[in-house]
Amino acid sequence: MSASYLMPTYARQPISFTRGAGSWLYTEDDTPYLDALTGIAVCGLGHCHPTITQAIQEQAATLIHTSNLFGVDWQERAGEALCQAAGMDSVFFANSGAEANEAALKMARLYANNKGFARPKVIVMENSFHGRTLLSVSATANPKAREGFFTLDDDFIRVPFGDVDAVKQAAEQHQDICAILVEPIQGEGGLNTPKNGFTYLEELEAVCDANDWLFMLDEVQTGNGRTGKYFAYQHSNARPDVLTTAKGLGNGFPVGACMVRGRANGLFSAGSHGSTYGGTPLASRVVYSVYQELSNTDVMSNAVTEGDFIRSQVTDALKDYGVSSRGAGMMIGIVLPEHIDCSQLVNRARDEQKLIINVTGGHVIRLLPPLNMTRDESTQVVERLVALLKPTLAQ
Ligand SMILES: Cc1ncc(COP(=O)(O)O)c(C=O)c1O
Numbered sequence: 348m349s350a351s352y353l354m355p356t357y358a359r360q361p362i363s364f365t366r367g368a369g370s371w372l373y374t375e376d377d378t379p380y381l382d383a384l385t386g387i388a389v390c391g392l393g394h395c396h397p398t399i400t401q402a403i404q405e406q407a408a409t410l411i412h413t414s415n416l417f418g419v420d421w422q423e424r425a426g427e428a429l430c431q432a433a434g435m436d437s438v439f440f441a442n443s444g445a446e447a448n449e450a451a452l453k454m455a456r457l458y459a460n461n462k463g464f465a466r467p468k469v470i471v472m473e474n475s476f477h478g479r480t481l482l483s484v485s486a487t488a489n490p491k492a493r494e495g496f497f498t499l500d501d502d503f504i505r506v507p508f509g510d511v512d513a514v515k516q517a518a519e520q521h522q523d524i525c526a527i528l529v530e531p532i533q534g535e536g537g538l539n540t541p542k543n544g545f546t547y548l549e550e551l552e553a554v555c556d557a558n559d560w561l562f563m564l565d566e567v568q569t570g571n572g573r574t575g576k577y578f579a580y581q582h583s584n585a586r587p588d589v590l591t592t593a594k595g596l597g598n599g600f601p602v603g604a605c606m607v608r609g610r611a612n613g614l615f616s617a618g619s620h621g622s623t624y625g626g627t628p629l630a631s632r633v634v635y636s637v638y639q640e641l642s643n644t645d646v647m648s649n650a651v652t653e654g655d656f657i658r659s660q661v662t663d664a665l666k667d668y669g670v671s672s673r674g675a676g677m678m679i680g681i682v683l684p685e686h687i688d689c690s691q692l693v694n695r696a697r698d699e700q701k702l703i704i705n706v707t708g709g710h711v712i713r714l715l716p717p718l719n720m721t722r723d724e725s726t727q728v729v730e731r732l733v734a735l736l737k738p739t740l741a742q
Contacts, residue, residue, distance in 0.1 A: 360693070360697065362374065362697065363375075364380070367382070367393075367395055368395055369393040369394060369395075369396075369717065370393055370716065370720050371394070372394065372703065380701045380702070381701060381702050381703065381724065381728060381731065382394070382703045383702060383703055383704050383728050384703045384704060384714070384715050384716075385715050385716060385717055386599060387568075387715065388534065388573055388594045388595060388678070388715040389594045389595060389597075389598070389599055390595075390598050390599050391571055391573060391595035391637075391650075391677075391717060391718045392598050392637065392640055392641075392646065392718065393717040393719055393720075394599075394717075396640070398636055398639075399598050399599075399633060399637060399640070402633060402635075402636035403629070403632075403633060405632075406421070406628060406629045406632040406633075407629060409628075411627060411628065411629045412627045412628065412629065413627075413628065414623070415621065415623075415625065415626065419627070419628055419631060420628070421628045421632040421635060422440060422626040422627075422628070422631040424635050425440075425626070425631040425632070425634040425635040425638065426438045426440070426626075426631075428634075428635055428638045428639075429604060429606065429634065429638060430606060432577045432578075432638065433577065433578055433590055433606055434608065435590055435606035435607060435608045436606075436607060436608040436609070437606070437607055437608075437613075438604050438605065438606045438607075439604070439605045439615065439620065439625065440602065440604055440622070440626030440630065440634075441604065441605065441622050441625045442601050442602060442603055442622060442624050442625060442630075443478070443593055443601060443602075443603045444477075444478050444567030444568075444591065444592075444593035444594060444603050445477070445479050445480045445483045445484075446478075446480065446593075446622065446625075447567065447591035447592065447593050447603035447605045448477045448478050448482075448483040448528070448567070448591050449478070449480045449482050449483050450605035450615075450620060451528065451563050451589045451591050451605050452469060452483065452486065452528065453482070453620060454561070454589060454605070454607065454614045454615060455469050455528075455563065455589070457614045457615070457619070458525055458526065458561055458610075458611065458614055459525035459526075461614075462525070462559075464525060465523070466501065466523055467523055467524070467526075468501075468502055468503060468504050468521060468524050468525065469502065469504070469524070469525065469526045469527070469528055469563075470503070470504045470505075470506060470514060470524060470526070470528070470560075471486045471487075471503050471505055471506075471527075471529070472488070472506060472507070472508040472530070472533070473507050473508055474488050474508055474533050474537060474708075475487055475505075475508070475528075475529070475536060475565075476488070476489060476492075476530070476533070476535035476536055477528065477567075479492065481496065481499065482499065482502075484496060485498040485500065485502060485503055486528055488505065488536065489535070489536075504517050504521060504524065508529075508533055508536070508541065509539070509542050509543070509547055511547065511550040511551060511554065514551065514554050518554065524560055525560055525561060526555075526561035526562070526563050527551055527555055527560060527561070528563045528564075528565060529548075529563070529564060529565065530564075530566075530569065531545065531548060531564060531566065531569045531574075531579035531582075532568075532569050532579060532674060532675060532678055534568035534569070534678065535568075535707060536707070537707050537709070537711050538673055538674050538680025538682075538707060538708065539673075539708070540674060540675070544582075544583075545580070545585070548564070548580050548583045548585035549583050549585045551585070552585045552586065552587075561588045561610070561611050562585075562587050562589070563588065563589035564578075564580055564589070564591070565591050566578050566579060566580070566591060566592045567591055567592055567593045567603070568594055568678070569678065570592035570594070570595060570596065571592060571594065571596050571637065571641065572595065572641045572646060572647040572718050573595055573677055573678050574650070574674075574675035574676040574677075575647055575648065575650050575651035575654070575676035575677075576647065576676075577641065577642070578592070579675065588607065588608060588609055588610055588611040589605065589606070589611045590605070590606045590607075591603070591604065591605045591606075592604050592606075595637070596634055596637065597630065597634060597637060598633070598637050600630060600633040601630070602626075602633065604634075641718075644719075646718045646719045647676075649718060649719055649720070650676040650677040651676050653716070653722070653725045654674070654675070654676040654677045654678070654679055656722070656729075657679055657716070657728055658672040658674070658679055658681075659672075660729040661729055661732055661733060664733045664737075665733065665736060665740060668684070668736075668740035668741070669683075670682065670683055670684070670740070676718070677714075677715060677718050677720070679713070679715070679716075680707075680708075680711045680712070680713060681711065681712040681714065681732070681736075682711050683712065683736070683740070684710070684740075685709070685710050687710060687739065687740065688739075689706045689709065689710050689712075692704070692706055692735070692736075692739075693705060695735060696731070696732070700731035700732070700734060700735050701731070702731040702732065702735070712732070714728065714732075716728060
């Protein structure tokens with residue numbers, strides 16, 4: 348590749364794709380690659396889904412942007428659909444996951460301000476990822492993302508993921524906590540699932556209720572059907588006060604959302620937060636179309652069936668090599684023994700197997716395939732992955 352004018356914020360792979368359809372990406376010479384990553388949990392309905400493409404085309408030819416100074420009918424419709432799906436009272440539309448979390452964290456500070464706190468703190472988790480704005484990166488654990496940015500460390504308390512006792516201990520030690528922000532399953536941090544499953548969320552909610560903190564869920568990655576429910580917390584009886592999402596919300600169209608209910612409802616008022624682009628007619632129509640597709644088809648149950656299939660087939664084929672799996676639905680972690688060198692796996696999967704994957708947490712293969720993957724495609728994911736891993740594991 349010739350010299351690039353792009354800032355080197357990503358270690359890019361030496362390949363680019365010119366076309367996508369369903370579970371497949373194509374290079375300029377039309378070589379197909381099976382996409383088990385979907386732009387990092389974004390294109391849940393697959394690439395260029397015909398219904399979403401049609402909605403984009405129609406809306407782009409009708410009205411793309413006015414401003415939030417005016418009524419936006421598609422934003423009203425998308426907001427109603429999303430709040431009803433999540434059991435929330437109201438929504439703020441942003442353009443990314445980081446912005447959705449920035450809104451949530453700002454609201455937590457308003458909540459604390461209303462209670463007369465001088466220096467509020469939010470509890471966040473080890474290995475968390477919440478985005479790259481200054482507040483959301485301060486909530487993020489990854490040292491590489493934080494380094495040099497004078498992160499707002501006094502405003503957060505970090506505890507181990509999955510450890511409710513650590514949260515209770517923090518409650519005893521600090522008077523000025525106003526909220527918890529947590530991912531139901533940690534995506535970037537290693538596909539970490541809490542050890543007692545989603546009841547962890549119920550336990551966290553109980554601590555929040557006992558202390559009058561906001562219970563805030565980051566479902567930027569786990570939301571929009573990825574785990575087999577519209578939102579991952581719906582696998583439990585927990586109910587968040589604040590809920591953020593993005594990624595699959597627009598199936599590739601950039602959009603994010605921060606929803607609130609109950610004691611968190613009404614914290615923002617005119618002028619206290621905003622976004623020029625948040626919830627344009629175009630973005631909102633896409634959100635509404637994705638929502639319709641998820642709720643009127645069997646895509647979410649397919650995510651469970653095919654996710655379980657991939658997990659069980661891969662671990663079965665590699666059971667002699669200490670390989671295990673975790674995650675839910677189409678959020679799949681294949682956990683390799685720690686001594687295995689994973690540094691070349693992404694490149695080898697791409698070049699040798701024409702399979703797009705990701706490695707996280709050092710030794711966890713992260714698969715985020717389209718929710719509507721066919722059985723034939725899931726079988727191909729398994730076959731290609733096993734063909735890649737078996738010789739490496741057998742060495
Ligand atoms: C759980 C979680 N929160 C927030 C973000 C940030 O989202 P965005 O990159 O859209 O700002 C991500 C992105 O990976 C994420 O996985």
